[in-house]
Amino acid sequence: MKKLLLPLLVLWAFMPFVLNSQTFPTISDGTTEEWYSIYSHRSGNVWKDNGDDAKITVVQFENVDELKWKFQQVENESFKIVSKKGEALKLFANYKANAKGTGKYVSDGAGGYKLAEKDAEGNYKGTHDMEIDAAVRSHFKPAPIAEGAVFVFKQFGTDETGFKFQLYCPEFDTYINMTGDSSKEICVYHVDNDGGNPFSAIKSMKEIYEVLYVNPPKISVGEDYTWYFLDNLRKKLVVTSQGDEQKLKLLSRELIEGEEQDAQLFAFEGADGEYGSVKIKCKAGGYLKLSTEKDSNGADRGIFILASAGDDFSIISNTNTNYGENKWGFVHLEAGNGFNGAPGNDLTTYSVTDDGSVFDIYEPGSNPFDKAPALSSYDIPKWYYVKVVRNKKYMTAAGLGSTLLQADLEEGNEAQLFRLNGTYNSFGFIAKTGDLEVKKAADSNDLVLAEMENGDFFKLALVDGNPNQWQVIHNTTSLAFNDYAGSTVGLYTANQGGNELEFIPYSEGSALAESQIDRTQCCVNGKQVTIEGENIAGVIIYDITGTRLITSSAVSTTYTLPATGCYIVSVTYADSVSENIKIIIQ
Numbered sequence: 317m318k319k320l321l322l323p324l325l326v327l328w329a330f331m332p333f334v335l336n337s338q339t340f341p342t343i344s345d346g347t348t349e350e351w352y353s354i355y356s357h358r359s360g361n362v363w364k365d366n367g368d369d370a371k372i373t374v375v376q377f378e379n380v381d382e383l384k385w386k387f388q389q390v391e392n393e394s395f396k397i398v399s400k401k402g403e404a405l406k407l408f409a410n411y412k413a414n415a416k417g418t419g420k421y422v423s424d425g426a427g428g429y430k431l432a433e434k435d436a437e438g439n440y441k442g443t444h445d446m447e448i449d450a451a452v453r454s455h456f457k458p459a460p461i462a463e464g465a466v467f468v469f470k471q472f473g474t475d476e477t478g479f480k481f482q483l484y485c486p487e488f489d490t491y492i493n494m495t496g497d498s499s500k501e502i503c504v505y506h507v508d509n510d511g512g513n514p515f516s517a518i519k520s521m522k523e524i525y526e527v528l529y530v531n532p533p534k535i536s537v538g539e540d541y542t543w544y545f546l547d548n549l550r551k552k553l554v555v556t557s558q559g560d561e562q563k564l565k566l567l568s569r570e571l572i573e574g575e576e577q578d579a580q581l582f583a584f585e586g587a588d589g590e591y592g593s594v595k596i597k598c599k600a601g602g603y604l605k606l607s608t609e610k611d612s613n614g615a616d617r618g619i620f621i622l623a624s625a626g627d628d629f630s631i632i633s634n635t636n637t638n639y640g641e642n643k644w645g646f647v648h649l650e651a652g653n654g655f656n657g658a659p660g661n662d663l664t665t666y667s668v669t670d671d672g673s674v675f676d677i678y679e680p681g682s683n684p685f686d687k688a689p690a691l692s693s694y695d696i697p698k699w700y701y702v703k704v705v706r707n708k709k710y711m712t713a714a715g716l717g718s719t720l721l722q723a724d725l726e727e728g729n730e731a732q733l734f735r736l737n738g739t740y741n742s743f744g745f746i747a748k749t750g751d752l753e754v755k756k757a758a759d760s761n762d763l764v765l766a767e768m769e770n771g772d773f774f775k776l777a778l779v780d781g782n783p784n785q786w787q788v789i790h791n792t793t794s795l796a797f798n799d800y801a802g803s804t805v806g807l808y809t810a811n812q813g814g815n816e817l818e819f820i821p822y823s824e825g826s827a828l829a830e831s832q833i834d835r836t837q838c839c840v841n842g843k844q845v846t847i848e849g850e851n852i853a854g855v856i857i858y859d860i861t862g863t864r865l866i867t868s869s870a871v872s873t874t875y876t877l878p879a880t881g882c883y884i885v886s887v888t889y890a891d892s893v894s895e896n897i898k899i900i901i902q
Contacts, residue, residue: 339469339471339481340469340481340517341387341517342387343387343388343389343393343395344386344387344388344389344395345389346389349386350386350387351384351385351386351400351519352384352385352386352387352517352518352519353377353383353384353385353517353518353519354385354397354515354516354517354518355377355515355516355517355518355524356374356494356502356512356514356515357480357514357515357516357528358494358496358511358512358514359374359494359500360632360633361374361375361376361377361500362374362375362376362377362383362518363383363385363502364382364383365382365383365385365399365400365401365403365458366382366458367401367458368403368458369457370457370458371455371456371457371501372405372455372456372457372458372501372502373500373501373502374494374500374501374502375500376592376630376632376647376649377518377520377521377591377592377630378592378593378649379520379592381400381401382399382400382401384399384400385397385398385399385400386398386400387467387517388404388461390466393468393469394466394467394468394486395466395467395468396461396464396465396466396467397464397465397467397483398461398464399458401458402461403458403459403460403461403464404458404459404460404461404463404464404465405456405457405458405459405464405465405467406456406457406458406459406463406464406465407454407455407456407465407485407488407490407504408454408455408456408457454503454504455501455502455503455504456492456502456503465485465487465488466485466486466487467483467484467485467492468484468486469481469482469483469484470482470483470484470491470508472509472513472514472515473509473514479516479527479528480514480515480516481514481515481516481517482508482509482513482514482515483513483515488504489506490504490505490506491504491505491506491507491508491510491513492504492505492513492515493505493510493512493513494512494513495512496512520590520592521590521591521592521630522535522590522591524591525591525631525633528633529633529642530641530642531642532591532631533584533631533644533677534584535584535585535586535590535591535594536583536584536585536586536597537585537586537587541583541585541597541599542583542584542679543581543582543583543599543679543680544581544582544583544584544677544678544679545580545581545582545677545678545679545680546582546646546655546675546677547675547676547677547678547738547739547742548566548655548656548657548672548674548675549639549643549674549675549676549738549742549773550639550657550671550672550674551566551657551661551672551769552737552738552744552769553566553567553568553657553661554566554567554568554580555580555582555655555663556579556580557579557580557598557600557601557602557622558579559622560601560602560622560623561621561622561623562621562622563609563611563612563619563620563621563662563663564604564619564620564621564622564662564663565661565662565663566657566661566662566663567580567661577680578598578599578600579598579599579600581598581599581600581680582596582597582598582599582604583596583597583599584596584597584631585597585603591630591631592630593628593629593630593649594628594629594630594631595626595627595628595629596626596629596646597626598622601622602622602623602624602626603622603623603624603625603626603627604620604621604622604626604627604629605620605621605622605623605625605626605627606618606619606620606627606648606650606651606665607619607620607621609621611660611662611664612660612661612662613660615664617656617662617664617665617666618648618651618653618664618665619662619663619664619665620655620663620664620665627648627649627650628648628649628650629646629647629648629649630646630647630649631644631645631646631647632644632645632646632647632654632668633645634669634673634674634675636669636671636673636674637791637792638671638674638773638791638792639674639676639742639773639791640741640742640773640775640791642741643674643675643676643742644674644675644676644677645668645673645674645675646675647668648665651665652668653665653666653667653668654666654667654668654669654670654673655673655675656670656672656673657672676738676739676741676742678739685740685776685778687784687853687854687888688740688776688786689736689776689786689819689821690736690821691736691737691738691739691740691743692735692736692737692746697735697748698735698736698821699733699734699735699748699821699822700733700734700735700736700819700820700821700822701725701732701733701734701819701820701822702732702734702817702818702819702820703725703817703818703820704722704797704799704805704814704816704817705785705813705816705817705818706799706813706814706816707722707799707814708863709722709723709724709799710722710723710724710725710732711732711734711797711805712729712731712732713731713732713734713747713748713749713750713752713765714731714765715749715750715752715765716750716752716765716766716767717764717765717766718764718765719757719762719763719764719765719804719805719806720754720762720763720764720765720804720805720806721803721804721805722799722803722804722805723803730748730749731747731748731749733747733748733749733822734746734747734748735748736776738773740775740776741775741776741791742773742774742775742791743773743774743775743776744771744772744773744774745771745774745788746768746771747765750765751768752765752766752767752768752771753765753766753767753768753769753770753771753772754766754771754772754774755770755771755772756772756790756792756793756807760806761793761795761806761807761808762804762806762807763797763804763805763806763807772790772791772792773790773791773792774788774789774790774791775788775789775791776788776789777789777796777810779811779815779816784818784854784856784864784867785816785817785818786816786817786818786819787810787811787815787816787817788817789810790807793807794810795807795808795809795810796808796809796810796811796812796815797815797817798812798814798815799814800814818864820856820858820884820886820896821886821888821895821896822896836848836849836852836885836887836895836897837849838885838897838899840899840900840901842901843876843877843878843879843880843901844874844875844876844877845857845874845875845877845883845885845899845901846873846874846875847873847874847875847885847887849887849889851889851890852887852888852889852890853888853889853890854867854868854887854888855867855868855873855885855886855887855888856868856885856886857875857877857883857884857885857886858883858884858886859881859882859883859884865877865878865883877901879901880901880902881900881901882898882899882900883898883899883900883901884896884897884898884899885897885898885899
């Protein structure tokens with residue numbers, strides 16, 4: 317037993333070092349120096365050394381010395397945080413007077429603070445005890461290395477990858493924290509695993525985007541371009557070129573192919589796949605450049621044009637959650653402002669965090685789901701009947717300001733036709749009658765109909781992996797469309813029977829009547845129907861009430877129907893085009 321115990325003790329002694337060397341950034345030990353930018357997950361920015369007697373703030377990532385830091389070893393795994401300018405972090409406190417014995421920190425006489433001594437009973441003592449003022453949090457400034465505070469790494473939360481860590485100061489029993497206000501300062505906070513405490517040590521923004529974010533935009537290197545629509549979510553319009561030296565506009569997305577679509581496709585061109593500094597190239601030619609020309613309303617916002625030599629931008633993850641998660645913003649590096657759509661639909665600069673600065677980025681033809689209902693633009697709508705699976709009723713628009721209803725199917729009733737404008741995780745749900753948008757009522761979970769551009773945003777989610785059953789989820793509340801209230805459709809908990817929907821394609825001018833289709837042939841023989849066609853991705857057969865009877869992905873199949881009467885054969889092709897064919901069993 318003694319022979320086994322010694323090797324175990326040796327192993328245990330080295331385990332913290334082994335684990336931390338795999339988990340946390342390298343500590344510079346005098347023989348090696350590892351320089352990092354320290355990234356705040358709360359702010360989406362990195363620390364900056366602003367010079368003598370200036371607070372440490374956070375800014376957008378660039379590959380410059382004032383944004384680089386090392387973790388300089390003190391002993392074992394403790395370290396001081398030293399900027400490349402040669403100074404270490406020191407804590408400076410703001411105080412308010414407090415009763416004797418109740419404070420924890422005392423002034424060190426040099427603008428910083430230290431722990432107060434304790435008496436024999438463990439209470440803090442001294443005549444100058446002070447309490448940190450919660451309204452004016454203590455902050456950090458650069459100081460000579462000898463005066464710098466000592467820190468250790470702590471894991472943040474339950475993240476086993478070690479990608480996020482906390483910087484803990486044992487001397488003061490406190491954590492470095494990112495403020496939540498516009499001051500963008502790092503400060504003192506005493507709560508473990510608080511939302512402002514997680515940091516990462518990075519050497520490029522690529523490390524953050526490829527690990528932290530879902531489906532980040534690809535940075536094109538060389539001639540290998542990845543083209544995207546840039547969809548402004550507040551406007552529900554995409555960035556569009558008007559030609560060289562002309563203002564860029566926000567216009568409806570054209571669901572077309574070829575050179576005309578090129579005016580709405582953009583790539584992010586940058587060295588080594590970086591996100592912190594890119595040029596934005598239009599497929600129709602030219603790069604985005606900021607101009608001082610006034611916008612269409614005469615405002616002094618900067619506008620964007622296309623030029624042969626473009627400006628530099630950064631791509632940021634936009635934290636505005638009104639439109640769902642994983643949305644993006646573009647920041648002009650010199651001006652410091654983000655893209656925004658002015659009232660005249662010019663693409664302009666404005667506040668990075670403004671509601672109009674939120675964009676979605678997606679490739680032509682991109683579809684995260686199999687057999688999802690097709691998306692629409694304003695100009696090229698794709699209409700659907702939307703059936704609630706549990707009660708076999710159909711969503712029905714009753715008019716501006718009214719609640720969204722559910723009713724029996726009525727052939728030819730345009731109030732039962734809807735389209736999805738936008739992207740699959742951020743679309744407007746729009747009624748054909750009156751071009752009305754669905755939104756959540758202000759005082760309840762009812763769904764009501766509003767004028768265009770006043771609706772809410774929704775996303776699609778599959779029901780139990782079934783490619784034909786969907787949930788439509790409200791992006792802000794995460795509640796789903798539901799038949800919970802009798803004749804109306806409202807919002808209710810997701811993953812519940814009343815949330816399951818079917819989207820039944822509609823061909824313009826035909827309601828659920830017969831469509832003139834050359835791509836598919838339906839041959840009826842008694843109660844059997846044989847369906848033949850090329851590039852068929854799926855077939856659904858409904859009875860006249862809208863009940864789904866048969867689902868198949870076969871290209872050529874014979875089906876037996878249960879009784880005489882009318883049926884609708886809904887055919888979806890590999891190119892996502894859908895057609896309806898009415899058949900009669902006699």
